[in-house]
Amino acid sequence: MIRLENVSKVYPTSxxxxxxxxxxxxxxxxxxxxxxxxxxxxSTLLRLLLREDVPTGGTVWVxxxxxxxxxxxxxxxxxxxxxxxxxxxxxxxNKTVGENVAFALEVxxxxxxxxxxxxxxxxxxxxLGGKADRMPSELSGGEAQRVxxxxxxxxxxxxxxxxxxxxxxxxxxxxxIMTLIERINRTGTTVxxxxxxxxIVDSMRRRVVELSSGRLAxxxxxxxxxxxx
Amino acid sequence: xLFVWREALVGLRxxxxxxxxxxxxxxxxxxxxxxxxxxxxxxxxxxxxxxxxIAVQVALDEPTSADDPDxxxxxxxDLRSELERDPLVASVEYExxxxxxxxxQRIYAGQSILQxxxxxSLPATLRVTMADPLRGTEIVDRxxxxxxxxxxxxxxxxxxxxxxxxxxVRNATFGLAVVQTLAAVLLISNTIQLSAFTRRTExxxxxxxxxxxxYTQVPFLIEAVVTGVVGAVLATGGLVAAKAFFLDRLLxxxxxxxxxxxxxxxxxxxxxxxxxxxxGTVIATATGYVTLRLYVRQ
Ligand SMILES: Nc1ncnc2c1ncn2[C@@H]1O[C@H](COP(=O)(O)OP(=O)(O)OP(=O)(O)O)[C@@H](O)[C@H]1O
Ligand SMILES: [Mg+2]
Numbered sequence: 001m002i003r004l005e006n007v008s009k010v011y012p013t014s015x016x017x018x019x020x021x022x023x024x025x026x027x028x029x030x031x032x033x034x035x036x037x038x039x040x041x042x043s044t045l046l047r048l049l050l051r052e053d054v055p056t057g058g059t060v061w062v063x064x065x066x067x068x069x070x071x072x073x074x075x076x077x078x079x080x081x082x083x084x085x086x087x088x089x090x091x092x093x094n095k096t097v098g099e100n101v102a103f104a105l106e107v108x109x110x111x112x113x114x115x116x117x118x119x120x121x122x123x124x125x126x127x128l129g130g131k132a133d134r135m136p137s138e139l140s141g142g143e144a145q146r147v148x149x150x151x152x153x154x155x156x157x158x159x160x161x162x163x164x165x166x167x168x169x170x171x172x173x174x175x176x177i178m179t180l181i182e183r184i185n186r187t188g189t190t191v192x193x194x195x196x197x198x199x200i201v202d203s204m205r206r207r208v209v210e211l212s213s214g215r216l217a218x219x220x221x222x223x224x225x226x227x228x229x
Numbered sequence: 230x231l232f233v234w235r236e237a238l239v240g241l242r243x244x245x246x247x248x249x250x251x252x253x254x255x256x257x258x259x260x261x262x263x264x265x266x267x268x269x270x271x272x273x274x275x276x277x278x279x280x281x282x283i284a285v286q287v288a289l290d291e292p293t294s295a296d297d298p299d300x301x302x303x304x305x306x307d308l309r310s311e312l313e314r315d316p317l318v319a320s321v322e323y324e325x326x327x328x329x330x331x332x333x334q335r336i337y338a339g340q341s342i343l344q345x346x347x348x349x350s351l352p353a354t355l356r357v358t359m360a361d362p363l364r365g366t367e368i369v370d371r372x373x374x375x376x377x378x379x380x381x382x383x384x385x386x387x388x389x390x391x392x393x394x395x396x397x398v399r400n401a402t403f404g405l406a407v408v409q410t411l412a413a414v415l416l417i418s419n420t421i422q423l424s425a426f427t428r429r430t431e432x433x434x435x436x437x438x439x440x441x442x443x444y445t446q447v448p449f450l451i452e453a454v455v456t457g458v459v460g461a462v463l464a465t466g467g468l469v470a471a472k473a474f475f476l477d478r479l480l481x482x483x484x485x486x487x488x489x490x491x492x493x494x495x496x497x498x499x500x501x502x503x504x505x506x507x508x509g510t511v512i513a514t515a516t517g518y519v520t521l522r523l524y525v526r527q
Contacts, residue, residue, distance in 0.1 A: 050437065073441075080439035090434045094239075107440045151438065 001159060001190045002026040002049065007058035009044050009214075018044040020214040021058070026192060028158075031185045033201050034194040035225060036211035042194035045211070046161050049192070050084060051075050063158055080108045083152025083160045083189075087167035089144040091136040091151075098123065098132035101151045108155060122150045126180060142173035146180065153184050160184055162193040166200065174200065198225035236448035240424050241455065247420045248456070254416050255460030258409035259509050260467045261402055263501040267468070267492055268399035270500070274490045275395065283384035285365045287312070287355040293377040294353040298325045304377035305353075312357055312372075317364050322356040329354065352379050395489075410512065417456060417513055418520040421449050425525040446525065450517045457513025458506060465502040472497055 002025065009019040019041045026032050034042050047053045048060050051067050060067040065078050091100050098119055105115045123129050126146040136144055145165060152160055162181065166174035178200055185191045195201060201208060201224060208223030209216070241248045293304050300309055300323040312321045324332075330348040337343050359365050365383035372381045425432070425446075432445045472492055480491045 052437075076436075076439045076441045078439075079437060084437060090437065092431055092434055094431075103435070103440075104438050107435070107438055107444065155439075
């Protein structure tokens with residue numbers, strides 16, 4: 001589903017590569033944690049998958065798209081098949097919760113009656129059934145992240161990318177978010193999640209890919225956060 | 230599609246002061262353009278009106294004018310046939326001294342000037358209607374000083390001042406319209422850039438969710454189009470008001486009555502209004518499109 005072949009990324013403003021010859025493959029339906037110290041290139045890797053940036057070397061594949069070579073006008077298509085969740089939620093501030101979720105459907109041109117039935121379903125799934133008319137500013141962090149997840153999932157994406165989705169949340173709320181992401185993974189969606197949260201990684205025992213200074217440092221099938229040294 | 234309109238309206242409301250400035254500037258430039266177009270129309274009509282009336286008048290000298298009701302003297306006959314053969318000339322009409330006097334009496338009936346004028350002081354004339362009214366001076370040059378000719382007058386030169394006045398009104402209006410249009414274009418472009426900048430985070434999120442560039446930019450384009458249309462409607466309204474409260478009175482007033490034909494409501498609503506709506510829409514849309522292409526990255 002996702003394949004990186006010798007991918008490098010050097011930002012024009014820095015000399016040290018943010019990613020250095022990284023090769024990794026993720027199968028359909030897998031759940032992968034992407035870990036590594038700050039500045040190791042996790043966000044950069046996710047940005048390349050979303051085509052927010054292009055690699056300076058190597059090839060990035062998502063499904064059958066050669067992401068780095070994709071024509072600009074085809075990028076929306078790619079993103080419509082991917083869901084993404086961030087530490088800072090990135091909800092549209094002047095749309096209600098319901099409209100935020102509906103937006104992902106409107107963008108792909110779903111008819112209105114579909115939007116009207118699907119949005120409440122997905123909001124129910126994330127336990128926000130009663131809050132469709134709230135504005136994002138009226139939500140707690142955990143609630144806002146659940147809206148973001150609902151928006152990412154409403155299109156049934158092939159891949160869910162999450163960049164420190166629990167970074168701003170207390171452990172209990174974070175646990176709720178992880179339960180949701182796991183549920184989404186169980187529907188067959190491939191999940192790639194960058195995180196610093198040792199507790200979550202250790203408790204879930206999923207595949208762990210570790211980056212260190214832009215290089216692939218470890219790839220364990222049922223890994224933990226830090227190898228005991 | 231509903232989304233797009235809602236966004237555009239929100240955008241226009243958000244920068245309300247800018248939107249108003251943009252609409253006013255657009256309306257003024259279109260209004261000036263409209264005024265220029267009306268001036269052109271009026272000038273054309275005035276010219277039509279005058280050209281059907283004016284002619285080159287070849288006045289005959291005293292001996293030739295005397296006692297010749299039908300242009301039968303050899304001098305008069307030669308002049309007449311030479312004029313008639315000239316390709317610049319459409320037709321020639323002879324007005325004898327007596328006929329001139331009769332017309333004079335008709336025009337000035339009841340006025341004291343009649344007492345002073347006798348038939349002898351009026352010349353007989355050959356009234357030459359030009360095929361091309363603009364080339365009357367060639368006839369003037371050719372026939373001035375010829376035997377039997379007292380003088381040659383191109384009546385067009387007497388109304389030339391009027392036309393050059395109307396012409397400069399038109400040119401000044403168009404000049405102002407161009408400058409004002411430039412201001413409107415810059416203002417629209419600037420407002421769109423500002424609008425896009427204010428919303429860059431929002432647009433970034435939309436793009437991440439998979440919105441196309443087109444989808445996120447159409448609202449800005451609609452803002453520009455709405456500006457163009459509203460500006461054109463206001464400009465047309467302004468012209469209607471100017472016509473009703475100012476021009477009608479001016480053109481029917483003592484100074485200009487029967488000199489310049491009045492401007493009809495159909496000229497404003499049937500001709501200038503639609504032209505302004507089209508021009509306003511095209512300019513605003515083009516400005517919006519170019520701005521989005523060149524200056525708005527997202
Ligand atoms: N837009 C950018 N321009 C220049 N350098 C960048 C840019 N974004 C990231 N970098 C650099 O690339 C390297 C990797 O950054 P990245 O954001 O991918 O790290 P990260 O693993 O996500 O870190 P964190 O855990 O703190 O989020 C860092 O050295 C960073 O300074
Ligand atoms: Mg990061």
